[in-house]
Amino acid sequence: MHTYITIFGAAGRMGKTLIRLIDGSDELKLSGALDHVKSELINKSVTEVIGELDRTDSKVKFLDDPLQSILSADVVIDFALPTNIEQRIQACSSAGIPMVIGTTGLNEEQLALVRKAGDSIPILLASNMSLGVNAVFALAAQAAKSLGPEFKIKIEETHHVHKKDAPSGTALSIGDVIGNEVGAIDIEYESFREGEVFGDHTVIYESANERVEIKHHAKNRDLWAQGAIIFAKRLLDKEPGAYRVRDLI
Numbered sequence: 001m002h003t004y005i006t007i008f009g010a011a012g013r014m015g016k017t018l019i020r021l022i023d024g025s026d027e028l029k030l031s032g033a034l035d036h037v038k039s040e041l042i043n044k045s046v047t048e049v050i051g052e053l054d055r056t057d058s059k060v061k062f063l064d065d066p067l068q069s070i071l072s073a074d075v076v077i078d079f080a081l082p083t084n085i086e087q088r089i090q091a092c093s094s095a096g097i098p099m100v101i102g103t104t105g106l107n108e109e110q111l112a113l114v115r116k117a118g119d120s121i122p123i124l125l126a127s128n129m130s131l132g133v134n135a136v137f138a139l140a141a142q143a144a145k146s147l148g149p150e151f152k153i154k155i156e157e158t159h160h161v162h163k164k165d166a167p168s169g170t171a172l173s174i175g176d177v178i179g180n181e182v183g184a185i186d187i188e189y190e191s192f193r194e195g196e197v198f199g200d201h202t203v204i205y206e207s208a209n210e211r212v213e214i215k216h217h218a219k220n221r222d223l224w225a226q227g228a229i230i231f232a233k234r235l236l237d238k239e240p241g242a243y244r245v246r247d248l249i
Contacts, residue, residue: 006032006073011078032069065089098235104169118242127169129227141181151205158192166191
């Protein structure tokens with residue numbers, strides 16, 4: 001029995017990576033592909049556009065209507081831009097379709113909408129689906145607690161030149177986790193945009209006498225896509241609620 005997945009933001013870098021991983025799985029099927037309303041790909045076959053897909057149904061097309069794209073879906077993975085995320089969440093909520101959101105750069109109103117959607121569907125919002133990054137969250141919080149206020153904290157992040165939000169959602173999440181552990185604290189953020197870097201994050205703790213660093217380096221996009229697929233499958237067995245990655249590990 002297959003799990004049918006619709007991808008929001010299907011024409012983007014992460015979207016295409018997800019489609020290729022789904023195509024290579026015996027257990028998964030692509031049920032829909034959503035792109036933005038002005039896209040030149042609307043109504044074109046996914047297999048025609050992406051190519052080298054062996055198991056994806058050629059009838060699956062890029063659409064600009066969220067409701068139409070989820071008609072056959074068991075779960076949705078959303079890596080689209082924050083623009084119009086309200087309509088995407090509303091479509092999934094109305095249809096009762098679980099949703100994994102990897103979109104970053106959401107404003108407070110959009111974050112509140114994600115939490116509200118948890119009243120009707122299982123929904124996961126995560127700035128980073130990597131198991132390694134989620135280990136960094138735990139390590140960063142513990143280090144801040146152990147080292148104490150004598151150490152200043154700085155978070156550096158580097159991504160490809162196409163990434164629009166800065167600091168990255170992952171960097172901000174690391175800061176939030178540290179703040180939750182030790183209380184209100186000043187954290188310096190520094191962002192770099194270079195070439196095609198997938199994602200590097202470094203948490204730096206520095207005092208007058210020593211420096212401690214926790215680093216994570218992403219080798220490719222597959223780690224986030226694979227994590228998103230794992231969490232999407234796990235949401236299928238969950239009751240409605242706004243989940244965190246730690247709830248699903």
